Structure formats: structure tokens, C-alpha cells
Amino acid sequence: MTEPHLVPPADADSVAALAARGLRYALVDTSDAVAFAHWLGADERGFHAPAPTPERTESARERVGYRRTTGVYDGAAAEPESPVATTSSWVAQLTVPGGRTMDAWAVSSVTVAPTHRRRGIARALLEGELRTAVAAGVPAAILTASEATIYGRFGFAPAAPATTVSVARRRVGWAGPPPAGTVHFRSPAALRDEVEEIAGRALLRTPGEVDRWPGFWDRMLGLTDPTSERSRGIRAARYDDADGHPRGFVAYSVQRTEPDHGTVVVDQLLAETDEAYRALWRFVLEHDFVDEVRATLRSVDEPLRWMVSDPRAITTSEYGDHLWLRILDAAAVLEARTYSAPSRLVLRIDDPLGYASGTVVLETDAAGRAFVHESDEPAGIRLGIEELGAIALGATRPSVLAAAGRLAGDAHAIRTADRVFAADRMPHLGFWF
Ligand SMILES: CC(=O)SCCNC(=O)CCNC(=O)[C@H](O)C(C)(C)COP(=O)(O)OP(=O)(O)OC[C@H]1O[C@@H](n2cnc3c(N)ncnc32)[C@H](O)[C@@H]1OP(=O)(O)O
Numbered sequence: 428m429t430e431p432h433l434v435p436p437a438d439a440d441s442v443a444a445l446a447a448r449g450l451r452y453a454l455v456d457t458s459d460a461v462a463f464a465h466w467l468g469a470d471e472r473g474f475h476a477p478a479p480t481p482e483r484t485e486s487a488r489e490r491v492g493y494r495r496t497t498g499v500y501d502g503a504a505a506e507p508e509s510p511v512a513t514t515s516s517w518v519a520q521l522t523v524p525g526g527r528t529m530d531a532w533a534v535s536s537v538t539v540a541p542t543h544r545r546r547g548i549a550r551a552l553l554e555g556e557l558r559t560a561v562a563a564g565v566p567a568a569i570l571t572a573s574e575a576t577i578y579g580r581f582g583f584a585p586a587a588p589a590t591t592v593s594v595a596r597r598r599v600g601w602a603g604p605p606p607a608g609t610v611h612f613r614s615p616a617a618l619r620d621e622v623e624e625i626a627g628r629a630l631l632r633t634p635g636e637v638d639r640w641p642g643f644w645d646r647m648l649g650l651t652d653p654t655s656e657r658s659r660g661i662r663a664a665r666y667d668d669a670d671g672h673p674r675g676f677v678a679y680s681v682q683r684t685e686p687d688h689g690t691v692v693v694d695q696l697l698a699e700t701d702e703a704y705r706a707l708w709r710f711v712l713e714h715d716f717v718d719e720v721r722a723t724l725r726s727v728d729e730p731l732r733w734m735v736s737d738p739r740a741i742t743t744s745e746y747g748d749h750l751w752l753r754i755l756d757a758a759a760v761l762e763a764r765t766y767s768a769p770s771r772l773v774l775r776i777d778d779p780l781g782y783a784s785g786t787v788v789l790e791t792d793a794a795g796r797a798f799v800h801e802s803d804e805p806a807g808i809r810l811g812i813e814e815l816g817a818i819a820l821g822a823t824r825p826s827v828l829a830a831a832g833r834l835a836g837d838a839h840a841i842r843t844a845d846r847v848f849a850a851d852r853m854p855h856l857g858f859w860f
Pocket residue numbers: 473474534535536537538539540543544545546547548549550551570571572573574576577580
């Protein structure tokens with residue numbers, strides 16, 4: 428069931444490192460329902476989630492069974508068929524500035540059982556994932572992190588933040604222009620037929636976004652368990668422009684408290700155009716007997732604030748690092764995006780794991796294209812692999828890292844880098860994976 432291109436064998440160095448500790452590191456055959464059930468049980472337990480039901484296990488196998496799924500097994504454990512550590516990975520499409528995507532090795536489900544923690548198992552798994560990505564020719568790895576303290580040591584850096592936006596709905600009036608098109612309610616099943624196309628276009632607008640997999644939409648729209656209370660509460664609406672072309676959608680639910688209070692909880696609001704963005708926000712803000720509209724994992728630079736009569740009715744919380752990026756091939760990543768100004772920058776990159784160390788010249792032209800080559804010139808900017816990841820999509824300015832003492836160089840080069848690396852839109856990632 429795992430897709431063929433995702434089945435390079437378990438990394439040999441990590442197999443050896445774990446075998447030396449009496450542990451077996453292996454791919455999980457996701458076509459084997461029993462093996463997958465043990466793996467999923469360990470994964471869910473690792474995130475302190477309830478034990479999956481047989482239905483949920485089968486649904487998860489259908490949705491994520493295509494991934495490269497690995498487990499670490501302890502033959503001396505009381506239940507040796509249940510892994511003591513898990514990961515999964517796949518090749519995702521990461522949006523970069525310029526409305527393009529690049530391949531990125533997405534890593535998820537990193538868990539180590541409390542019975543086996545702090546013995547270097549996660550390190551063996553992460554380093555194995557990075558070596559596997561490099562061997563597969565994928566230029567970067569990405570993840571969303573449960574804790575911000577874990578992944579810097581492997582060269583990952585926060586590259587696209589997200590925040591929770593809350594609107595005190597009764598305080599705001601609409602101050603934006605009226606939309607030219609129309610918002611239509613769609614049943615979740617009907618939107619499912621349209622969502623991949625609309626989202627595919629919308630996700631290209633924002634650096635840091637990552638393509639969703641088909642099972643993501645099934646679950647988001649409540650189609651994997653349509654009779655559950657959560658699923659029956661999901662509402663979906665689509666925005667069509669004045670020519671009748673679908674340009675965005677919102678999926679949300681309303682948590683109602685009697686008699687006249689409630690909260691609109693926005694799950695995904697994706698828009699291909701600014702007009703669609705405005706129309707969909709207006710739609711959710713105009714729900715009656717609702718006090719609050721809350722949306723998690725929104726951009727830290729939402730235009731929303733400028734579309735309402737009382738901007739102080741909008742508060743943000745839970746600012747999060749969210750997308751973490753680990754550059755493995757600096758030239759490939761730097762050339763994947765477009766830039767905001769022509770320039771010539773010499774960067775010396777230090778990568779403790781060795782993948783991206785070296786000095787490169789980044790030349791950008793007036794069209795924003797980049798040309799990268801290795802060089803032995805003196806560097807204008809010296810930075811580590813984490814710092815390169817932090818500036819790569821444009822979310823953090825190089826001068827901010829210089830002020831923090833995490834990047835060095837001459838002042839002119841750093842000012843130039845600020846201009847060159849700036850992205851048209853603030854990088855942002857709108858879901859967990
Ligand atoms: C992409 C994702 O899936 S994010 C989800 C991560 N998983 C979770 O949060 C689930 C609950 N936690 C766990 O399963 C485990 O504690 C893990 C996976 C975070 C760590 O597993 P372990 O096998 O204990 O880690 P390991 O022993 O390999 O530690 C490697 C290094 O990370 C450090 N480390 C591990 N976990 C943490 C943590 N939670 N906070 C800070 N540092 C940590 C260790 O101190 C060690 O540092 P060093 O090698 O630089 O001295």
C-alpha cells in the first residue's frame with residue numbers, strides 16, 4: 428500500500444545504531460492491517476490520543492497508508508509487535524515565494540514511548556529521515572513540531588509562523604468593499620469534489636503552505652465518520668467570482684451556547700484571490716447570534732484587521748513557529764524561489780551535519796530569478812543551517828537574526844539580504860501534519 432517511490436529501506440546507519448541497543452528499525456508494511464494497527468496504536472499513544480477504534484484504524488490506513496511508515500521494535504518488550512517508536516514521511520509540495528512549489532520531505536508521527544525515551548531513538552529516526560531524503564534527491568525536510576525545543580539540533584528552523592485569530596463579532600461591522608461574486612453553501616460531500624482544485628490554486632499564493640493529501644480533505648469535511656457529532660456540525664461554503672468561477676471556500680462549525688451565544692470555529696478558509704478572501708471572511712462574520720469567530724493557524728499578517736469597523740475587536744494568540752524547514756541542498760532551495768530585488772550575495776553556510784556546508788554565491792536578477800554557484804570568495808554573510816532555513820521563505824529578516832547574534836556579516840550585505848529575501852506575502856502554513 429505504501430507508494431513505491433517512498434520505500435527506500437530503513438536507513439542503514441540508523442538500523443545499525445538501534446541494533447546496537449537491541450532494537451529493530453524497520454519499514455511497516457501498511458498493507459498488513461495488523462502491523463498498521465500496532466503502529467497506529469503506538470503513534471496515537473505517543474501523542475496522548477485515545478486508542479484508535481478498529482474503524483478509525485482502517486480509515487487512517489486508507490488515508491495515510493501511502494506514506495513511508497517506520498517503527499522501532501523491542502524484542503524484549505512485553506508486547507514486541509507494538510513499536511516503541513514511530514515515524515512517517517512522504518514527499519510533499521512546499522510553496523515558495525513566486526507561486527511555485529518544491530519537493531520537501533515531510534516528516535510526521537515522530538514518537539518514542541515513555542518506556543524508551545532519551546536513549547537516542549528519536550535522534551536515530553530523524554537522522555535516518557534526513558539521510559533518506561538526501562539519498563532520494565529531495566532538497567529539504569519539513570515538519571510541524573509538538574515542542575519548539577526538539578528540532579533545532581537537527582538543523583530545522585521555524586520558516587512560516589501561524590497564529591489564532593479571534594474576532595468579537597458583535598463589535599465589528601463590515602468596512603471592506605462588497606464582493607462582486609456570491610457565497611454558496613455546499614454540502615461537505617459536494618465541496619469534496621471541488622476542494623482539491625480550489626485549494627491547489629489557493630495554496631500556491633502563500634509561501635510556507637504545503638499540499639494536503641486526499642484523506643486530509645475527507646477527514647476535514649467529516650466524510651470519514653459522517654454520522655459523528657463533529658462531522659454533522661461541519662458547514663462548508665464556496666465563493667464564486669462574478670464570472671461564476673470558484674475562487675475559495677470555508678469549512679467551519681458553530682459551537683452554540685443557549686440562548687443566543689455561539690462561536691464560529693473556522694477550520695480552513697482558503698482563497699485564491701483577495702476578493703474571495705474578503706467575501707468568505709464577511710460571510711463568517713455575518714452569522715447571527717454568534718459572539719466570536721475563531722480561526723486557528725492563520726497568517727500573522729491577515730488583511731482581516733483592515734476590513735472591519737473596529738480593529739480592536741480582533742485579537743491574536745498562540746503565536747506559533749508552526750512550519751519547520753531543514754535545508755539539505757542549499758543551492759536547490761535557494762534557486763527554487765523568486766526574490767524581490769537584483770543582487771549578488773556571498774553566503775557561507777555552516778551545517779553541523781554537513782549536508783549544506785559551504786560558500787555559495789546567490790545572484791538574483793530583475794525578474795527575481797536566482798542563480799547559485801559554489802565559490803571560495805570571502806562571504807558577506809555567515810550563517811548556520813537553521814538561520815538559512817529561517818530566512819529562506821521570507822518569514823524572518825536576516826537583520827533580525829543579525830540583531831539576535833545568530834547571523835554575521837557586513838551591514839550592507841545584511842541590508843541587501845533583507846530586501847532580496849522579502850516575500851510578497853508573509854509565509855504561513857494553515858494545518859498540522
Ligand atoms: C514532527 C513530529 O512528529 S513532532 C512530534 C514529536 N513527538 C512528540 O512530541 C510526542 C511525545 N514525545 C516523544 O515521543 C519523545 O519524547 C520525542 C520523540 C520528542 C523524543 O524522543 P527521544 O527518543 O526521547 O529523544 P532522543 O533521546 O533521541 O533525544 C535526542 C535529543 O533531543 C533532546 N530532546 C528529546 N526530546 C526533547 C524534548 N521534548 N524537549 C527538548 N529536548 C528534547 C534530547 O535531550 C537529545 O538531545 P541531545 O542529543 O542534543 O543531547
